[in-house]
Amino acid sequence: MLKLIGKNGEETTLDQAIWADLCEPTDEEIAQVEKRFEVHLPTRAQLSEIEASSRLRSIKGRLIMSAPLIARHEDIGVLSPTGFLLLPDALVTVRFCQMTAFDQVLEAIEKGDHAVTGQEILVRLLEDIVDRSADRLERVAEELASASHAIFREPEKDSKKHRLGHETRRLRGLMVSVGLASEQMVKVRHAFLAIGRIASFVLDRCEPKIEQALHDRLVSVKHDIESLDEFENSLTGRVGLLIDAATGFISIEQNDVVKVLTVVSVAGVPPVLIAGVYGMNFHNMPELAWPWGYPFAIALMVLSTILPVWWFKYRDWM
Known part of the structure; x- marks a missing residue:
């Protein structure tokens, strides 16, 4: 144009x-x-x-x-x-x-x-x-x-x-x-x-x-x-x-996500280890004969989970 x-x-x-x-x-x-x-x-x-x-x-x-x-x-x-x-x-x-x-x-x-x-x-x-x-x-x-x-x-x-x-x-x-x-x-x-x-x-x-x-x-x-x-x-x-x-x-x-996953993975290792130990079912394992053996193992797993989380919180890592 x-x-x-x-x-x-x-x-x-x-x-x-x-x-x-x-x-x-x-x-x-x-x-x-x-x-x-x-x-x-x-x-x-x-x-x-x-x-x-x-x-x-x-x-x-x-x-x-x-x-x-x-x-x-x-x-x-x-x-x-x-x-x-x-x-x-x-x-x-x-x-x-x-x-x-x-x-x-x-x-x-x-x-x-x-x-x-x-x-x-x-x-x-x-x-x-x-x-x-x-x-x-x-x-x-x-x-x-x-x-x-x-x-x-x-x-x-x-x-x-x-x-x-x-x-x-x-x-x-x-x-x-x-x-x-x-x-x-x-x-x-x-x-x-x-x-x-x-x-x-x-x-x-x-x-x-x-x-x-x-x-x-x-x-x-x-x-x-x-x-x-x-x-x-x-x-x-x-x-x-x-x-x-x-x-x-x-x-x-x-x-932040990686830190959370790290804490979860670290906190999850001890209870898995405890569950693995008590899952062996050895005959001479004394806790098998305890009336409170099962609650004891559960409590031990819960405690082993709480302690690492508390440690991370105490160190201000999360």
Whole structure:
């Protein structure tokens, strides 16, 4: 789909367009734009290249830039390669997914009361993308705060029954949530760092030089990205802490079970030994002739079970 926007935000013809936005373009639309602006539009494969020399190029005063931006696909945030071609008199964008930032900027231009240039449209796009990246990081921070509260909460006193299985499933679910949040952070980081490089590239290479107001806005975009980078680094450390904590708590729960099983096995050895001895039924075993021999053996087995348990309790091993 090809959208052609004029100086006042209205849809216009290809000859008068100052913004040509190609979303999942056809070969015919690509050919039309290439002919009108005398440029070669990069393919999706070219936009996906990660080398800085491939993402940021200047050819005869025309800036060709690309960045992986987050787009919604089947309710999942995915990185989609996006191209920006800043020409002396226009802006051409190439994308392969619907992105809210582009729709919002288009709506703002249509409602505006002054003419815009390709440079201003690019700055607006970068600003909106950075704002959305900040919003995504804030949501991730909230998710991590919720996960942190759930992981480090005090265990419920009435949750002794089936506690191990319940706690393990709960912590495993929290680890999955933290992992998904971490994956979202990686995507956001890829997006805003690429936008930061584009902002620096435009400031250094744009011809003709952009006006001072737009220059200051691009500098502000760079500063915002630097602060977002610091914030993302702090979230990364928090993710590592939460994953380690959840793993540690699962290990503690399992160790508690192992301790219980150890106590049970140790406490069960003496009565089994006593039962084995009295099960031999030797003729000269004096207890066989006692009227109270059977209760004596039972009492001896009970006592031999209680003593190891008491010893573990006394030593605070359980």
